[in-house]
Amino acid sequence: MSYHLTKEVTIKPTQGQQIIRNCSKCGGKSTYINTENFRVNANGNAIDIWLIYQCEKCKTTYNLSIHERIRPKSLPLEEYEKYLSNNQELAWHVSYDGAVLKRNHVEIDMEKECYSMEVIESSEANIVEKNNDSDTNIIGIDNDTDTNRIEQKYQQIIQIQNPYHIRFRMDRILADLLGRSRTEIKRWFDDGKIVSQPDCKVNKACMQGNIKVHIL
Ligand SMILES: [Zn+2]
Numbered sequence: 044m045s046y047h048l049t050k051e052v053t054i055k056p057t058q059g060q061q062i063i064r065n066c067s068k069c070g071g072k073s074t075y076i077n078t079e080n081f082r083v084n085a086n087g088n089a090i091d092i093w094l095i096y097q098c099e100k101c102k103t104t105y106n107l108s109i110h111e112r113i114r115p116k117s118l119p120l121e122e123y124e125k126y127l128s129n130n131q132e133l134a135w136h137v138s139y140d141g142a143v144l145k146r147n148h149v150e151i152d153m154e155k156e157c158y159s160m161e162v163i164e165s166s167e168a169n170i171v172e173k174n175n176d177s178d179t180n181i182i183g184i185d186n187d188t189d190t191n192r193i194e195q196k197y198q199q200i201i202q203i204q205n206p207y208h209i210r211f212r213m214d215r216i217l218a219d220l221l222g223r224s225r226t227e228i229k230r231w232f233d234d235g236k237i238v239s240q241p242d243c244k245v246n247k248a249c250m251q252g253n254i255k256v257h258i259l
Pocket of ligand 1: 098099103
C-alpha cells in the first residue's frame with residue numbers, strides 16, 4: 044500500500060466557544076459570549092470554579108460550572124493558578140470540553156464557526172510500504188514500480204488534528220480544502236470515494252481529536 048500524504052490540517056479556535064441559552068432579561072434565546080474570566084470560590088475544604096459567560100445583548104452573566112465542591116488537593120496547583128489568572132488558553136479549552144458542556148446542559152451554535160484551519164501541504168510520498176500482498180496486486184504493478192505511478196493511481200490522505208475537540212462538519216471542511224461543493228463531498232462519501240477513520244458522519248457534527256480522511 045502506498046499513500047500520498049497531501050495535507051495536514053490543524054483545527055484551532057479563533058475565540059472561546061459561545062453558547063446559546065435562555066436570557067430572562069431579553070425574554071428568549073440569546074448568544075452568550077465567553078468572557079475568558081473564571082470565578083473561583085475557595086471555601087475551607089471545597090473549591091468551586093466557573094467560567095463566566097455574558098449575554099451579548101444585555102450583558103447578563105451566566106456561570107458555567109467546571110468544578111463543584113472539589114477538594115483543593117485534587118486540583119493540580121498549576122491548573123488552579125491558571126484559573127486564578129484567567130488563562131485564555133484554558134478558558135478556550137474549557138469552552139470546547141464536551142463533558143463540561145454536557146454536564147451543564149449547554150447548547151452550542153453550530154452555525155457559528157469559531158475556528159481556523161492551519162494547512163500544511165506535502166508533496167512527498169510519506170508512507171510507502173512495498174510488499175507482496177494483495178494491495179500491490181490491486182493496482183496492477185510490480186514491486187519495483189516507481190512511486191509516481193502509485194501516487195497517481197492511488198489516494199490522498201488528509202490528516203485532521205483537532206486538539207480542542209471543536210465541533211465541526213466534515214462536509215464543510217473538506218469542501219473548503221478540496222475546492223468542491225458540500226453536495227459533491229457528500230456524494231463522494233456515499234459512494235465510498237472518501238472514507239474517514241474513525242468513521243465520521245459527513246454532514247453531522249464531528250469532534251474527534253485525530254481523523255484520517257482517505258480520498259480515492
Ligand atoms: Zn440578555
